[in-house]
Every structure is written in C-alpha cells, then in structure tokens.
Amino acid sequence: MAIKIDKVILEQACKEIIETILFCLPNAFKGTVYRIGKSPQMVAKRITSGVIDDERKNISWGLPEESEYNPPGKPWVEYRDEPERPREAMAWCVERQRSWTSEDPSKDNRSVRLQMEGMTEDYHHMEPVLLHKQDLYLANGPSPEYPENFEGETLWKNTEYEVVAVIKIHFLPNTIKVGSPEAKFIKRLSRSLGTELLSYQLRQQSVEVMHQLAEDKLNSCNILADSLRNAITKSGLIFSLIKLELGSLREQWEGVLLKNSDKEGMKQEPVHTLNRAIEDMGESTSQLGKDLLDVQNRFLELFLPPEHGENWVRMQVEERWDKLLSEKPLGAKQENGVRSAIEQMKRSLYLGKDPEILASYNGMPEALKNEWVDLIYMDTDRLDVVFLDRVVHVLENPSLNLPYQEKCRKTLIHLKTLTYVMGQLEDNINVVLQQVLNGGDNVLSNGSVVSGNQIA
Numbered sequence: 001m002a003i004k005i006d007k008v009i010l011e012q013a014c015k016e017i018i019e020t021i022l023f024c025l026p027n028a029f030k031g032t033v034y035r036i037g038k039s040p041q042m043v044a045k046r047i048t049s050g051v052i053d054d055e056r057k058n059i060s061w062g063l064p065e066e067s068e069y070n071p072p073g074k075p076w077v078e079y080r081d082e083p084e085r086p087r088e089a090m091a092w093c094v095e096r097q098r099s100w101t102s103e104d105p106s107k108d109n110r111s112v113r114l115q116m117e118g119m120t121e122d123y124h125h126m127e128p129v130l131l132h133k134q135d136l137y138l139a140n141g142p143s144p145e146y147p148e149n150f151e152g153e154t155l156w157k158n159t160e161y162e163v164v165a166v167i168k169i170h171f172l173p174n175t176i177k178v179g180s181p182e183a184k185f186i187k188r189l190s191r192s193l194g195t196e197l198l199s200y201q202l203r204q205q206s207v208e209v210m211h212q213l214a215e216d217k218l219n220s221c222n223i224l225a226d227s228l229r230n231a232i233t234k235s236g237l238i239f240s241l242i243k244l245e246l247g248s249l250r251e252q253w254e255g256v257l258l259k260n261s262d263k264e265g266m267k268q269e270p271v272h273t274l275n276r277a278i279e280d281m282g283e284s285t286s287q288l289g290k291d292l293l294d295v296q297n298r299f300l301e302l303f304l305p306p307e308h309g310e311n312w313v314r315m316q317v318e319e320r321w322d323k324l325l326s327e328k329p330l331g332a333k334q335e336n337g338v339r340s341a342i343e344q345m346k347r348s349l350y351l352g353k354d355p356e357i358l359a360s361y362n363g364m365p366e367a368l369k370n371e372w373v374d375l376i377y378m379d380t381d382r383l384d385v386v387f388l389d390r391v392v393h394v395l396e397n398p399s400l401n402l403p404y405q406e407k408c409r410k411t412l413i414h415l416k417t418l419t420y421v422m423g424q425l426e427d428n429i430n431v432v433l434q435q436v437l438n439g440g441d442n443v444l445s446n447g448s449v450v451s452g453n454q455i456a
Helices: 007-024 089-096 112-117 181-215 218-232 235-258 268-280 287-299 306-327 332-348 355-360 366-376 385-395 405-437
Strands: 028-036 044-052 059-062 100-102 123-132 161-171 449-451 453-455
Touching (some): 007 044, 007 405, 089 123, 181 235, 268 287, 306 332, 366 385, 385 405
Antiparallel strands (some): 028 161, 100 123, 123 161
C-alpha cells in the first residue's frame, strides 16, 4: 500500500469498517480486510478478521485460520492469474479493480478451495478499496513501478486508481447476489475506508513535517520548505474530502426524508427522460450523446448544495443539450420535453430543504431538523472548524437516524483534525520561507524559527 499508516491505527480502521458492515447487514457474519502493499510486490496481507455471534451483539477478532494471506502475506506473482494454478478472487479484485461476488459457491470459478479440495467456500462478496493515484503520490514524485500480469500487460496502466485494500464479507447461504443492495452498501463503505486511510496518512505526514521543522538545522531549511509546500497542496484534497462527506450526508438525509414520498423518484425521472430522448434521436453513439449520457447518469450520484447543483446542471447538461439541439433540432413538443426535464433536474436539488416536505416529516424534533437542513445545505465554498464542530455535534444525536451516521461523524472528526493541522502548517510555512529568503538571520541554533512570537 502506498499509504503509510501506524499498524495499530490501520487495524482499528479495518475493525471499524467490518463492525459497521456486520452490524448493518443481518445476513453477514464475518468480515476481513486485506492490505495491498506497494508496487511492484503488491503483497496482499490479511490485517484482521471479525466474526459476529449468533445474537449479533459481539464480534470476535483475530486471524485464527491458516491462510496464505496471513502475515507476512502473499506477493502479486503468487496470486495473479496463471494457466497452471487455480484462479483467485483476490487477483480479480486487484488487477481489474472490480468486486467479486460468490452468489453460488458450488459454481465459483475463483474459489481456490473448490478447485483444490472440492469443498465449497462461504457465500461472500469482495470489494477493492480504490484511491486516486494523484492523491497517493506527490505531483513531482517518481511514478510507481507497477507489476505485470501473466500476459505481460502492466497493471493499472489505463486507470486513475490504485487498489490499496480489499474487503471480504461472508454471508449466510443464498443471501448475496451480484449487484445486490448489500454489495452496493459495501462498495460505498469501501470508499469511506479509503477516505479514512488517506486522512490518517495526511495527518501522519503533517505531524512528521512539523517535527522535522522543529529538529532540522539551518542547512536543511530549503529542503523543509519544499516538503512543506507539497504538504500544503493537500489542503485542497482535505476540502474535497469534506465536501464528499457532506454530499454523502445530503444523500442519506434525502433518502430518509423522501422515503415513501410521492417525490421519491423526482431526481431519477428527468434523467431517464433525457436518456430516452438521446436514444430516440439516435445520438447514443455520437461523442456528444455519450458525454450527455455520462453526465446525466452522474447527476444521480451527486448531492450538491442547490445553488452549486444548478450551476453544474447548467454547465454540464443544459449547455450540451443546447449544442446538440442546434446541430439536430427537434420538434417543438420534443424540445419542450427536454427543457422541462432539465428544469425538473434543477428543482430536484431542493427536495431536501423543501418546506412542504419538511413540514410533513415528523421523524425528529423540529429544532434539530431546521438546524440540520441549514448546515448540510450551507454554501460549501467556505468551511471552517466551527462549522465542522456543529455538524459533528448534530451527528451525535441518534434521532437523526441516518444509515451511516456514525461512520460519517468519525470521518469528519478526522478531517477536522487535518484542517486544524494544515492551518498550523500554513502559518508556519510563511515564517519558514520568509527566514529562508532573508538568509536565516533569525534562525536559532536548534533550527527553530523566531518571528515576533516564537514558533517551534
């Protein structure tokens, strides 16, 4: 794994994700997280496993079974697909960066136990944890050396992601299917685990940089300054992660608020209408038609603040339709249908704060409901620690009753800590760079810097 995290912290993060899945999915009884080491060895190593008891109250932890993936783990060349040995689901998840679901263990062509011993394994689902390459490596750092598959093709050559871990969840017989809600739930939590692991690395990197700043002497100031610049560039990533969590909270909130409402499908309807219009026009294979289908379907995954969402629809959807209709005009009725669907997309952005819908929802105290709506639909261009404190405080209230409430709360606490650390770094870097530019006149003998008040 390109991510460098303390062993205890890594194990705790893995336990939390397994605990969340086992307590939320009543048909799941065991979970395991495997760490995928850095390239080119890419050692797959089991970090921890948890088994929930029959009463679904307690989880037993550890690595009790004999497995090639127990420490020290199994390198890529030993589990990749090769003609002369059984194919493994782990190889599928790592090489293709896609999930694997064993919905019928007796026919699972990637079950090693079935191929070697003739014994079926549990029904299970395996999900890779993906992170953007650009988030894992500094922009000016060396490119990683990825290994090859058996056919000599370089792994992950044409993808933006790396696999940093794999989650495996065992299910009761006949209760897991490909593309099932359980599989989608695990996929979403795999993204949450990736965010959490990345936040731990950023925090650890930041602390290391600050310690190094206090310890290095004058002759290393220039190197420190370059390192700090790279660390500060991660501030934008932290901001993006916060917005991602807020988007997830808006999605959960709207799911709870609109459940069984006559407006529950208001966001999906215009997208389906526009997709059909493109197909009816015969434009589904043109580049512009493909772009429109992509952004329209992506709209279903976005939960932006209404004002930002309207701008997104205007630039990504409406402007493309303007261009398409100028090249291939429709009749007045068909064009009005397209325009009406685009306007419905914009209106759907306001469902989570619609006064009529809010008034009919009695699932939580009125004061809490108003505060929550004000917070999650606030302008996200400017976020601070005070705002994050307020969101975390509301998430502590069980009456909010969101599906992944506790997981989001913990993630925001991590990101709030990082926001504070980065603020400290931004203050310190200005002092350090100024001293470097001035020739280090005010640098103490131990490498600390003084400017007005002493800053370690």
